[in-house]
Amino acid sequence: MLAKDFCEQNNLDWYAIRNCGQIFIDPPDMSYDQLWHYFDMDTNYNEIKKELAEFNVLHESIKAGGGIRILHQPFIPCVISFIISANNNIKRFTKTIEQIDFDNLEKYTQDDFTRMGCGYRAPYLVQSIQKLRDMDTQYLSNLNNNELRKALMTLPGVGPKVANCVMLFAFHRLDVAPVDTWINKAIDQLGSSAVVIMNHPYAGVAQQYIFYYLQHLHKTLHIA
DNA sequence: ATCCAGGCTCAGA
DNA sequence: TCTGAGCATGGA
Numbered sequence: 356m357l358a359k360d361f362c363e364q365n366n367l368d369w370y371a372i373r374n375c376g377q378i379f380i381d382p383p384d385m386s387y388d389q390l391w392h393y394f395d396m397d398t399n400y401n402e403i404k405k406e407l408a409e410f411n412v413l414h415e416s417i418k419a420g421g422g423i424r425i426l427h428q429p430f431i432p433c434v435i436s437f438i439i440s441a442n443n444n445i446k447r448f449t450k451t452i453e454q455i456d457f458d459n460l461e462k463y464t465q466d467d468f469t470r471m472g473c474g475y476r477a478p479y480l481v482q483s484i485q486k487l488r489d490m491d492t493q494y495l496s497n498l499n500n501n502e503l504r505k506a507l508m509t510l511p512g513v514g515p516k517v518a519n520c521v522m523l524f525a526f527h528r529l530d531v532a533p534v535d536t537w538i539n540k541a542i543d544q545l546g547s548s549a550v551v552i553m554n555h556p557y558a559g560v561a562q563q564y565i566f567y568y569l570q571h572l573h574k575t576l577h578i579a
Numbered sequence: 580a581t582c583c584a585g586g587c588t589c590a591g592a
Numbered sequence: 593t594c595t596g597a598g599c600a601t602g603g604a
Contacts, residue, residue, distance in 0.1 A: 376585070437585085444584035447602050474600030479587085514587045535585040570585075 368422020438512035479512030532562035
């Protein structure tokens, strides 16, 4: 079943889900049950939004991106695509990522990645793909946040921000908020709320509302 | 042209 | 532990 059809059937906001912070990778050949999990249908986002609504500064962002859901993304494609995203612009790295066959990553050489526009990240990718072979997703999923982040950061090209993205999108750590350039801009406007929001149990979800609002819609939070 | 992009690595303090 | 330069390369 196609992901898009699943979204239509279940009244999901395809647009918001694709344009928030997760790098959307079209899931190939998923069953309805698999898509149910992929789109995180067992999580009640109305409840999450209700909790985050305690922050007045988030009202506009939540209203705009109310359809956002945090996907359950496959671990390795998530790592690879976020390594490529670092210090890169969205248009460009999207084009690069679309060329990659995530089911056959081991076949690529450094030159292959360079040709696909990965720039100086090409050697990181080859090295990380090798190291990922020895990583046990099951083991990683049992680590706490700090342990998991530390483990992920042993991968070349993975620093704190990329690690947090992987934790949020592949390990569903909803309390982890990736701090990127957009969020840094927001933190100034959020003022004293910023620290509290970034340490909230749903900080990662809040970050997605903010990212979507800033990057995609308004460029500034418009806080009164 | 020139600066920047969903940062990271590495050296030096 | 902290700071900053340098990084490939297309987009704006």
